[in-house]
Amino acid sequence: MSVMDKIASSKRESFITNSPWIIHYDAASCNGCDIEVLASLTPLFDVERFGVVNTGNPRHADIFLVTGSVNEQCKPVIEQIYNQMVEPKVVVACGICACSGGVFKQCYNTMGGIDQVIPVDVYVPGCAVRPQALIDGVVKAIGILRAKREAMLDGKPVPTPALRVGAELEVVRHSPDDEPAPTGADASDAAKETK
């Protein structure tokens, strides 16, 4: 590898993707997901061993963890935090309320999901979201962060998911027709019956 290649590859490697800083905001959630976000920073789960640091400043943050179904009053706050973050940035919707509105979807005051307000890159379901799932979501977010940074280095537009205003989250329901073919002992029994 030549010296120029080394410089080029070191430019590709970034402290942003090796040590992403997160910011957390509670957008009309029940608090359960928020304390799980904090719990994943504390000794049992300890995401700091992956270089993930919690920050209170949007300008320092790379990953935006949002919990809860949005209401009209916190909508401008979320937009402001999102706009204050510098590119590349990734939004993680933590918990089923942040994904689709969850149990509060039918309430008069909720808009139903963070993706009604800002583009969401990673959806982490759960009520309340488990720290393990959250860590998995953040790891996925780091991959997206890397892809966005690569795009910026190459001078391409940063891939940003579209807003889903008014769209329903896809719910995959398994009907009895979709059941997988029986296997093993069941399969031989089923074969006998058809004979």
Place this chain on the structure above:
Amino acid sequence: MATKTVIPFGPQHPVLPEPVHLDLVLDDETVVEAVPQIGFIHRGLESLVDKRDYKRFVYVAERICGICSFGHSLGYSELVESLMGFQAPERAQYLRAIFHELSRIHSHVLWLGLAADAFGFESLFMHSWRLRERILDVFEACTGGRVILNFCEPGGIVRDVEATELDGIVDMLATWRGEYGQIANTFLNDSSVRSRLCGVGHLSREEVIEYGCVGPMARASGYANDIRLAGIGGYGHLAEFAPVTSDEGDCYARCKVRVEEVLQSVDIITELAGKIPEGPVFEDIKGKPADGAEAITRVEQPRGEAFYYAKGNGTMNLERFRVRTPTTTNIPGMAMALRGCDLADVPNIIMTIDPCISCTER
């Protein structure tokens, strides 16, 4: 002539896990007035009684707040039982009290961590939350959930906790208590903690009563109101204990009351687990709430008195459901305690009321 400055505090602020906005009017470094503004996480979940029947609404009621989730499911269950003239089985009442005390431990230790974070003691925050995970392990083993338990329902408890499991909880708490004693010692005796908390945000007993403060905030100013020992919604007849109070009325006293209440909860759980009766834990409630029937109940949440009201209309849905939560009544007291304090003490005073904004705004 000094000019007054208005500093916005929140809704997004490093010390606040939940959004609340305060306009701090400052005269130099001193807070002259604090004007709270809430509504950032109002969801309007009380209106969901139209869409869920009264038995299934307990899942929504539990999600009023993720920290005192068990307390809200307990309050709603007792409310529906009182509306239907139903008495939960005795073993279920004991188990409810045990789990309510466990959730009080989890909530107070969580709060101790957040308070340590607010006065800049990062390692104490980490140790508090490490101890809290042990309580969450009990929840997970017994109910399957860590913060939202879905354990208490109108009619009793959804799953019995066997005697061996109860013994395990008591044994765990006995060893846990020793580890907790170390961080409790730091909270109460460390000079850097004392210098941040002592004499800050003082409220006298008269002020606490006048502003309607409840829970540990009132008890820290010498006003011994503990709903667990007072009539409806209490369980003073199941276990013997007295309210933990302190007379100082400052941030240190509020911290001390919570530190001691954790130990008190351990004692209550040990006592209840020793004399829990055998029997069923769940009995299905039949029928619908009568038209115009009303019921109230109260629960001593970790943060203070929560008040529940329901009205039936003869269908499976309730006509009205209403909760008044402890933080709602503690916010005026907080605004008064903030008057005259230094700007640097504002996070401490806000944290020592143990704000639960999700409860407040529902």
